Amino acid sequence: MDPFxxxxxxxxxxxxxxxxxxxxxxALGWVLLYFKLRYIRxxxxxxxxxxxxxxxxxxxxxxxxxVSGVTMSFQFGTNWPGYMETVGNIAxxxxxxxxxxxxxxxxxxxxxxxxxxxxxxxxxxxLATFLVAFGxxxxxxxxxxxxxxxxxPAGFEMRGGKAYATDxxxxxxxxxxxxxxxxxxxxxxxxASFLIAGxxxxxxLLGDRTDAMWKTLRTGVYLAAILIPIQIFAGDQHGLxxxxxxxxxxxxxxxxxxxxxxxxxxxxxxxxxxxRENRFEIAVPDGASLxxxxxxxxxxxGLNQFEGNxxxxxxxxxxxxxxxxxxxxxxxxxxxxxxxxxxxxxxxRPLAMLMVPMALSGWVATxxxxxxxxxGRQPWLVSGVLRTVDALGPVxxxxxxxxxxxxxxxxxxxxxxxxxxxxxxxxxxxxxGDKQPEPGVEDQPLGQPVxxx
Amino acid sequence: xxYNAATILPLIFAGLMGFxxxxxxxxxxxxxxxxxxxxxxxxxxxxxxxxxxxPFWDANETWLVLAIGLLxxxxxxxxxxxxxxxYIPVVIMLISLILRGVxxxxxxxxxxxxxxxxxxxxxxxxxxxxxxxxxxxGVYILGLDQSWTxxxxxxxxxxxxxxxxxxxxxxxxxxxxxxxxxxxxVLLMRRSLVFVALGMIAISLxxxxxxxxxxxxxxxLPEIILLAPLPLVTASLFAALWYVLDHLPAxxxxxxxxxxxxxxxxxxxxxxxxxxxxxxxVVPDRLTIFEAASAPESLGxxxxxxxxxxxxxxxxxxxxxRVFGGKASELRYD
Numbered sequence: 001m002d003p004f005x006x007x008x009x010x011x012x013x014x015x016x017x018x019x020x021x022x023x024x025x026x027a028l029g030w031v032l033l034y035f036k037l038r039y040i041r042x043x044x045x046x047x048x049x050x051x052x053x054x055x056x057x058x059x060x061x062x063x064x065x066x067v068s069g070v071t072m073s074f075q076f077g078t079n080w081p082g083y084m085e086t087v088g089n090i091a092x093x094x095x096x097x098x099x100x101x102x103x104x105x106x107x108x109x110x111x112x113x114x115x116x117x118x119x120x121x122x123x124x125x126x127l128a129t130f131l132v133a134f135g136x137x138x139x140x141x142x143x144x145x146x147x148x149x150x151x152x153p154a155g156f157e158m159r160g161g162k163a164y165a166t167d168x169x170x171x172x173x174x175x176x177x178x179x180x181x182x183x184x185x186x187x188x189x190x191x192a193s194f195l196i197a198g199x200x201x202x203x204x205l206l207g208d209r210t211d212a213m214w215k216t217l218r219t220g221v222y223l224a225a226i227l228i229p230i231q232i233f234a235g236d237q238h239g240l241x242x243x244x245x246x247x248x249x250x251x252x253x254x255x256x257x258x259x260x261x262x263x264x265x266x267x268x269x270x271x272x273x274x275x276r277e278n279r280f281e282i283a284v285p286d287g288a289s290l291x292x293x294x295x296x297x298x299x300x301x302g303l304n305q306f307e308g309n310x311x312x313x314x315x316x317x318x319x320x321x322x323x324x325x326x327x328x329x330x331x332x333x334x335x336x337x338x339x340x341x342x343x344x345x346x347x348x349r350p351l352a353m354l355m356v357p358m359a360l361s362g363w364v365a366t367x368x369x370x371x372x373x374x375x376g377r378q379p380w381l382v383s384g385v386l387r388t389v390d391a392l393g394p395v396x397x398x399x400x401x402x403x404x405x406x407x408x409x410x411x412x413x414x415x416x417x418x419x420x421x422x423x424x425x426x427x428x429x430x431x432x433g434d435k436q437p438e439p440g441v442e443d444q445p446l447g448q449p450v451x452x453x
Numbered sequence: 454x455x456y457n458a459a460t461i462l463p464l465i466f467a468g469l470m471g472f473x474x475x476x477x478x479x480x481x482x483x484x485x486x487x488x489x490x491x492x493x494x495x496x497x498x499x500x501x502x503x504x505x506x507x508p509f510w511d512a513n514e515t516w517l518v519l520a521i522g523l524l525x526x527x528x529x530x531x532x533x534x535x536x537x538x539x540y541i542p543v544v545i546m547l548i549s550l551i552l553r554g555v556x557x558x559x560x561x562x563x564x565x566x567x568x569x570x571x572x573x574x575x576x577x578x579x580x581x582x583x584x585x586x587x588x589x590x591g592v593y594i595l596g597l598d599q600s601w602t603x604x605x606x607x608x609x610x611x612x613x614x615x616x617x618x619x620x621x622x623x624x625x626x627x628x629x630x631x632x633x634x635x636x637x638x639v640l641l642m643r644r645s646l647v648f649v650a651l652g653m654i655a656i657s658l659x660x661x662x663x664x665x666x667x668x669x670x671x672x673x674l675p676e677i678i679l680l681a682p683l684p685l686v687t688a689s690l691f692a693a694l695w696y697v698l699d700h701l702p703a704x705x706x707x708x709x710x711x712x713x714x715x716x717x718x719x720x721x722x723x724x725x726x727x728x729x730x731x732x733x734x735v736v737p738d739r740l741t742i743f744e745a746a747s748a749p750e751s752l753g754x755x756x757x758x759x760x761x762x763x764x765x766x767x768x769x770x771x772x773x774x775r776v777f778g779g780k781a782s783e784l785r786y787d
Contacts, residue, residue: 060558066511067554071547073521078540081533084525089751092526096755099515099522100762107515108766108773111508119776164748393537403544410548414555421562 004392006400007079010407012374014071016367017411021065023366026140026185027192028058029133031219032113036129038215040122046211050219053212053429054196057422059114064418066107073099079400080381082391087163087382090156090171091146098142105135137185144184148177150382151373152245163385175245179238180373186231187369189223190330191362196220197337198359199426201352208430218341225338228331235327235369236291242376243292246383248306249376252316254288259302263288268321271313276303311378315371323368330361360419462753463746466527467735469759470520475724477516478614479621479717484510486622488553488579489615490641491572498634499572503557505629505781510557512770514550524735526755528745531735538597539589542607546585553578580615587614594656594727595663596737606659613652617720620645624713627701629781635702635709642712643698650691653723657684660730666738667730680729687722690715 032051039047073095076084084091112120112128120128155170156163165171197220203213243250255271255278256263265287269278286296293300303310333354340347347355381388484506491499525532536543556574563571591610595603623642627635661668671680694715697708733741746752 056562060555060562062511063554063558066514067551070514070518070521070550073518073525074536074543074547076525077532077536078543079537081537084529084532088526088529089748092529092747093751093754093758095522096526097758099519100758100766104512104515104519104762104766104770107512108769110511111773112776115508116776162748165751165754168754393533395537395540399540403540406544406548410551414551417555417559417563421559424564425562 001397001401003395003397003400004389006397006404007392007395008388010400010404011075011079012371013404013407013411014068014075016370017407017415018065018068018072019366019370020363020415021061021068022136022140023188023191023362024061024195025058025065026136026188027190028054028061028195029129029136030189031192031196031223032058033126033129033133034219035215036126040126044211046215049210049212050216053425054216055114056425057195057199059110060418060421062106062110064414077393079393079395080391081393082386083381086161086386086391087150090149090163090165093165093168094142094146094149094172098139098146101135101138101142106132106139109135140184140188141181144181145172145174145177148180149174151180151377152176153382153385158385163382176238176241179234179241182234183231183238183369184366186227186234187362187366189227190231191366193220193223193227194330194334194362195359197224197334198355198357199422201347201355202359202423202426203430204347205349205352205356206427206430210433213430217347221334221337221341224330224334228327228334232327232331240292242373243301246376247301248303248310249316249373250292251301251303251306252311252313252376253320253372254300255313255317256288256300256302258304259299261289261297261299262286263292263298263300263302265291266317269317271317273313309379311376315375319368319371319375323365323372326361326365326368330358330365333358333361458749458753459746460743462749462756463527463742465756466523466746466752467732467742469763470523470527471724471728473516473520473523475721477513477520478618478724479720480509480513480516482618482720483621483625483713484513485553485579485583486618486620487626488557488575488622489583489619490622490626490638491576491579493641494634494637496568496572498637501630501634501781502626503560505626507781508773508777510554512773514554527747527752528735528742529747531740531742531745534736534740535593535597538599539592542585542589542592546582546589549578549582549585551578553582579618583615583618584608584611587611590614591656593737594660594730596739598663602663606663609652609655609659613649613656616645616648616652617716620649621713621716621720624716628710628713631702631706631780639698639701643695646691646694646698649719653687657726664730664738670730683722683726683729687719687726690719690722694719 032054035047035051035054038044039051109128109131112125113132116128117125149171152175153163154174155165155167157166158164196216200213200217200220204217239250254263255266255269257276257278262285264283264285266278266281266283269281269283271278288300289296289298292298303313333351337347337351337355340351377383379387379389381391487502487506490502494502521532524535552574556571556578560568560571560575588607588611591607592598592603594610595606597603598606620642623638623645626638627642630638661671671677694712697711697715700708701712702709731737733743735742735745
């Protein structure tokens with residue numbers, strides 16, 4: 001295989017592995033703050049149990065995020081030196097701000113959040129929880145700004161083959177950035193809420209009926225049920241934004257080969273780039289025109305406008321459908337669970353059994369969405385500025401293949417271990433009861449409000 | 454040399470990068486060192502040792518991201534050259550850091566019968582990451598020399614850095630624990646120091662011999678006189694540290710932080726020597742910091758952020774260290 005494809009697979013593997021964990025921690029940080037604030041308001045010790053259970057998941061996910069994030073900062077140099085050489089003047093400051101403002105905020109206060117409950121005052125502990133949540137979100141802001149700039153570059157000029165910044169506001173708030181940021185933050189919230197709901201459902205299935213279980217179950221289910229319709233709306237808006245700025249991506253996602261009106265919405269097909277047609281197509285007449293242009297006569301751009309300059313159709317077509325399909329499933333499951341919890345105060349066994357695997361649905365949808373947008377940028381690394389192939393480094397295919405295999409093996413093992421540990425935490429909490437420390441039983445003086453106080 | 458934005462900014466950023474690397478080797482050095490010292494300890498001791506680094510390691514490792522981030526954003530050309538040349542050791546280091554980082558969390562959360570596996574992953578990951586970092590430093594000192602000389606020298610520096618991390622890890626344990634474990638840490642630190650000293654002497658001899666430019670920078674008048682304090686102070690620090698270790702642990706746990714401070718001093722001095730040897734190159738004998746720097750406008754934007762944020766980072770890092778001051782006991786999430 002050639003080093004170009006191998007480097008791309010390796011980058012995809014590393015960044016896919018990395019994104020799994022920030023997707024959880026960005027929103028889980030805010031959920032933990034919510035648990036903490038509810039505890040302060042009510043002095044109900046079940047909220048603190050919920051906090052202590054989920055802070056463990058947070059710690060583990062955060063550790064995964066940190067170590068896989070270190071890998072990211074090296075990758076540009078090891079495999080894609082052309083990237084920073086061409087657009088370093090823009091990407092550099094954005095990455096620097098990410099590290100400076102956010103990464104440190106999270107990492108330093110994480111210690112206090114995880115281990116400081118007894119060592120600092122209640123207020124400082126709550127503040128640390130807030131700062132960690134805030135830091136993860138600011139991190140996302142900078143990274144999304146950079147990624148969106150690569151999709152829809154603005155505010156720069158090219159001199160001697162290098163990009164120079166002319167307008168930082170235009171760079172940061174480039175055309176696709178607000179849409180992508182909202183879409184990603186909601187994706188994170190949904191990933192975390194389905195994880196919380198799924199793990200709580202597992203505890204429920206194992207016979208756990210503690211207050212802490214009910215509180216986390218309701219939090220996860222209601223949060224998911226509220227956010228999923230908002231996410232579907234935000235995703236639609238993001239799609240319209242893409243249609244305006246990256247029409248070739250939409251054309252590939254819809255497998256639409258010819259520009260025209262009355263374009264059908266392809267539900268399923270096997271797009272074939274050699275013959276430029278869809279095989280086994282199942283389509284809704286006028287569907288794509290209606291969705292994208294809100295009129296059956298609406299003209300939708302086709303791939304014929306972008307020959308030789310559009311992303312590969314097959315992976316985009318399927319990645320997009322996996323994302324949408326998962327989203328619809330998430331809508332059904334979360335609304336059904338919310339309805340049951342609201343009307344009956346409990347959930348049905350088959351639904352709980354469905355919710356357990358759905359704990360990972362956020363991961364599936366997020367990855368599929370990122371594949372859609374990232375593969376959809378090809379053949380460009382920075383749209384219209386730098387082709388991916390031109391950024392490739394000098395490392396040989398054999399070396400990249402070995403490192404790729406090493407990464408994949410490590411990631412597979414760690415991912416299994418991660419899921420295994422979360423299941424184990426849930427089983428342990430369900431079987432042996434939440435063996436969290438009861439506030440106030442330690443001999444050290446407490447900075448925290450205790451139950452009944 | 455004229456002083457304008459195009460010359461001063463690269464200097465400032467080289468300084469910042471050097472500072473981040475130094476902070477990284479001292480801070481992540483001690484938690485990598487704790488992993489290395491898993492070799493000579495039992496399970497109960499390991500739990501205490503991990504508790505002693507638990508609240509800190511995430512932030513410690515972030516300094517590596519900052520250092521590499523600064524190389525990436527301020528000297529993009531160098532980042533590409535250095536990292537694609539050092540591809541294999543970089544991958545080994547990254548995989549090791551991943552393994553030890555998560556093993557650290559896993560070992561406290563899994564069933565008891567699989568705990569030894571994650572203990573081993575933590576130990577092996579720490580030692581391989583240290584070796585890889587030292588190896589890269591060695592190859593880098595010789596101007597990214599990939600021949601057998603470069604490889605052998607890289608391995609030598611790898612051993613020296615691993616011993617240094619073990620030493621500073623032991624110093625941290627001396628400061629954070631008490632009783633039998635503290636005694637043991639004193640012993641372990643003395644053993645590691647022997648290798649640190651041998652390694653530092655070897656590096657100091659080989660570096661000027663391997664590079665005529667570095668030789669000229671050190672062994673000419675008046676530099677040799679001006680620079681003489683550097684090796685002399687380092688040597689006396691070693692002697693003083695040896696003496697202090699002879700008298701530890703002391704009554705009322707006095708001076709338990711001293712070995713750590715002195716070891717950090719040795720790191721700083723060794724680092725200063727290296728920095729002097731390399732200046733003004735960011736890729737030895739190939740690319741100076743001025744040639745590799747980003748556009749002054751972009752560096753200026755980053756600098757504003759650095760000036761505002763870095764003191765805050767240092768401030769709350771000190772706060773976090775103070776919150777978790779005192780002796781470590783059991784690692785617990787409350």
